[in-house]
Amino acid sequence: MNDVLVWRLAMYSAIAVPCLVLAWAWVRWCRYGPHTSSRARRYVALASIVALTASAIALLLFPEALGFFAAKPLAPWDEIYIRAIQIGFWAGLAGTLLALFAVRPVKWPLVIAGALLMGSWFLAGISV
16 A cells, blocks of 8 residues: 555544544534523633634645645645644634633533644644
């Protein structure tokens, strides 16, 4: 089997775990979130879910989109690639910190998804 194919399979498998936990948080939010606790905590939970979703989408799409739209493969130190890592990292950090104050039904799925995304962004950042 091709080494690049195995590497991509491992990478997307590692990315799939926080995405699945985030999907679990979305399901719990749709079921319980809008009807529980105070309005401020609901807004914090929604902001956390949106920030973590943006971080997960950036983690999934930026490496592939940059390689697809580039005329030639981009070097890992390219400004756009580094900016994508920064945006995803800060969105993940904001979502993780907000998750600590989210409503109870979605609090722990968001914290887990945020921790996994932060680990993924940390690995992406140190690999540059």
